[in-house]
Amino acid sequence: MGPFRLETLTSRDVRDRLERLELPFNQYGMDPFGISKKHLGVFYSMLEVFYKNYFRVKCFGIDNVPERGGAMLVGNHSGGLPVDGGMVLASLFFGRDLPRHATGMVEKFAGNWPFVSEWFSRVGQLPGLPEHALRLLQDGRLLMIFPEGARGTGKLFKDRYRLVQFGTGFMRIALQTGAPIVPFAFIGGEEALPTIYHAKTLAKIVGAPYWPVPPYLVPFPLPLGCEIHYGKPMHFPGTGREPDEVIEGYVEQVKSVVELLVLRGCALHRQRTDGTFAQEPEDSSSGSSSAAPASTSGPTDPDSEP
Amino acid sequence: MKILITGINGAHARMVALRLRARGDEILGIDRRPWPDAPEGVHVFQTDVRKRPAADVFRQHRPDVVIHMATITHFTASAEERLRINLHGTRLVFEYCHEFGVKQAVFVGRHTIYGAAPDAPLYRTEEEPPLAVSTFPELADLVAADLFAAAALWRWPGLKTAVLRMVYMLGPTHRGTLASFLAGPRVPMILGFDPLYHFMHDEDGVEAIVRAVDHQLNGIYNVAGPPPVPLSTLARGTGRQPIPIPEPLFKYSAGRFGLPYLPPGAVAHIKHPIVVDATAFRRATNFEHKHDAHAVMVSFRES
Numbered sequence: 001m002g003p004f005r006l007e008t009l010t011s012r013d014v015r016d017r018l019e020r021l022e023l024p025f026n027q028y029g030m031d032p033f034g035i036s037k038k039h040l041g042v043f044y045s046m047l048e049v050f051y052k053n054y055f056r057v058k059c060f061g062i063d064n065v066p067e068r069g070g071a072m073l074v075g076n077h078s079g080g081l082p083v084d085g086g087m088v089l090a091s092l093f094f095g096r097d098l099p100r101h102a103t104g105m106v107e108k109f110a111g112n113w114p115f116v117s118e119w120f121s122r123v124g125q126l127p128g129l130p131e132h133a134l135r136l137l138q139d140g141r142l143l144m145i146f147p148e149g150a151r152g153t154g155k156l157f158k159d160r161y162r163l164v165q166f167g168t169g170f171m172r173i174a175l176q177t178g179a180p181i182v183p184f185a186f187i188g189g190e191e192a193l194p195t196i197y198h199a200k201t202l203a204k205i206v207g208a209p210y211w212p213v214p215p216y217l218v219p220f221p222l223p224l225g226c227e228i229h230y231g232k233p234m235h236f237p238g239t240g241r242e243p244d245e246v247i248e249g250y251v252e253q254v255k256s257v258v259e260l261l262v263l264r265g266c267a268l269h270r271q272r273t274d275g276t277f278a279q280e281p282e283d284s285s286s287g288s289s290s291a292a293p294a295s296t297s298g299p300t301d302p303d304s305e306p
Numbered sequence: 307m308k309i310l311i312t313g314i315n316g317a318h319a320r321m322v323a324l325r326l327r328a329r330g331d332e333i334l335g336i337d338r339r340p341w342p343d344a345p346e347g348v349h350v351f352q353t354d355v356r357k358r359p360a361a362d363v364f365r366q367h368r369p370d371v372v373i374h375m376a377t378i379t380h381f382t383a384s385a386e387e388r389l390r391i392n393l394h395g396t397r398l399v400f401e402y403c404h405e406f407g408v409k410q411a412v413f414v415g416r417h418t419i420y421g422a423a424p425d426a427p428l429y430r431t432e433e434e435p436p437l438a439v440s441t442f443p444e445l446a447d448l449v450a451a452d453l454f455a456a457a458a459l460w461r462w463p464g465l466k467t468a469v470l471r472m473v474y475m476l477g478p479t480h481r482g483t484l485a486s487f488l489a490g491p492r493v494p495m496i497l498g499f500d501p502l503y504h505f506m507h508d509e510d511g512v513e514a515i516v517r518a519v520d521h522q523l524n525g526i527y528n529v530a531g532p533p534p535v536p537l538s539t540l541a542r543g544t545g546r547q548p549i550p551i552p553e554p555l556f557k558y559s560a561g562r563f564g565l566p567y568l569p570p571g572a573v574a575h576i577k578h579p580i581v582v583d584a585t586a587f588r589r590a591t592n593f594e595h596k597h598d599a600h601a602v603m604v605s606f607r608e609s
Contacts, residue, residue, distance in 0.1 A: 028539055121579075122500070148499045
């Protein structure tokens with residue numbers, strides 16, 4: 001028996017999509033940021049199962065994400081573990097013919113965890129540093145940002161879908177690079193992994209900011225349906241050198257759009273769980289405003305045939 | 307042009323000397339080690355840069371350019387010895403440059419001074435602080451030498467000073483820090499970590515140093531060749547076997563079982579990447595590397 005090869009864990013669809021992915025891989029299948037084609041294959045094959053079968057994710061408004069060029073995806077954290085991030089990555093990879101890969105801005109503690117650190121860097125999930133964000137956007141990449149940070153995934157079930165404070169760093173970088181901000185809402189994660197308690201000692205031992213404890217004790221999400229709603233890209237004028245109050249005002253605008261998307265998403269989610277789910281409601285808000293929140297295209301059902 | 311190279315007997319310094327000599331420059335060299343078959347036009351003074359005869363080389367021969375390569379990274383030398391050579395040696399060389407009318411000083415430093423840490427960015431720019439003082443304390447003397455050399459930029463503005471922070475040089479010479487790390491058949495890794503390693507071919511490194519002279523660079527520049535590759539790829543690409551070792555056991559394995567000796571501070575540099583942004587250097591000198599990562603690894607493996 002020959003040595004085990006990671007490629008054997010890659011599904012056919014993922015393999016095809018990887019070929020269409022516009023990343024500058026070298027002869028070792030590595031891009032300059034250390035992203036490995038081989039690792040991406042395994043990563044997306046795993047996400048595919050969760051995206052299509054486990055969470056049965058429905059994605060709305062994927063066309064709001066630019067097909068090329070730098071952009072920031074900014075959304076809410078939903079659920080005790082960052083599975084929302086994984087599903088957003090999957091939606092960008094599987095949701096359209098031309099797959100895109102987004103780089104998540106990861107909490108710094110992950111860099112010290114064996115295997116997690118290695119895998120995150122091979123699948124392009126880098127420590128959330130302004131230097132990384134700037135460089136990636138200048139390189140025309142997609143960034144996935146959860147401005148709530150660990151405060152977002154760490155919220156308890158009683159506070160579900162209530163956005164906590166947004167960090168403001170992302171806005172300065174968006175202004176500096178001229179990158180559009182694509183707001184999104186992730187719905188369903190809070191029910192899939194409801195956190196009722198934080199095990200502080202355990203968190204301290206493993207070096208994590210919190211350790212979520214659901215009613216069934218094991219912090220693993222339940223196989224419940226989830227949705228992602230992408231809103232229209234937002235553009236803000238400026239250079240990134242504006243005073244804090246200007247930046248905070250912009251961030252509030254993004255936050256309120258995400259809130260709106262969450263609200264609409266929750267209503268739709270209820271329909272889905274009640275079995276009355278039909279179609280994404282018509283977009284009532286106007287589409288041309290620089291801060292228009294709603295998604296316009298219909299659901300991209302990952303299960304349906306193209 | 308009269309060019310003085312300190313530490314001329316190092317493998318890379320010799321290559322620089324021969325390149326410059328071949329195109330007609332007059333080469334002077336200072337080294338503690340002899341170079342018995344030095345070619346014509348290369349005058350080697352066998353002395354220590356910290357000793358009085360070294361000052362006399364500057365005084366009598368008045369070089370136009372000094373390329374300072376008399377620094378060491380190998381940890382077989384004691385900390386005191388390293389500090390004497392790397393920091394005090396650098397200090398004296400720069401003082402002589404100022405005192406004896408040298409027009410340009412090129413300090414050949416290392417990118418490792420940026421230090422490896424889980425929360426450090428990829429692609430460090432020249433503005434980044436040298437974290438190695440805390441992540442790899444054994445490199446403190448090199449950090450100090452780099453900063454001291456850079457201080458010449460404001461201390462003696464009349465002296466053009468190029469501080470080159472070069473990624474690892476690797477190739478047929480089998481010399482240098484990375485070559486020592488890869489010398490044995492097995493390469494230690496920390497289990498669960500596979501950082502990017504940034505390296506360039508010996509010849510590309512030499513070319514970069516020559517270009518720094520040609521363009522009379524004045525400033526601090528990162529110097530790099532092809533994009534980095536993971537340590538596991540580097541190990542396999544050079545025909546070595548990567549051996550992942552759980553971090554708590556790492557200190558017991560260093561120097562044993564055919565693995566290289568490494569000081570405790572090296573752990574961070576085997577866990578996390580140090581990758582530099584060399585855009586400024588490329589822009590200033592039009593430097594393009596000739597050997598990609600694959601070619602570098604093959605040349606190391608097959609020579």
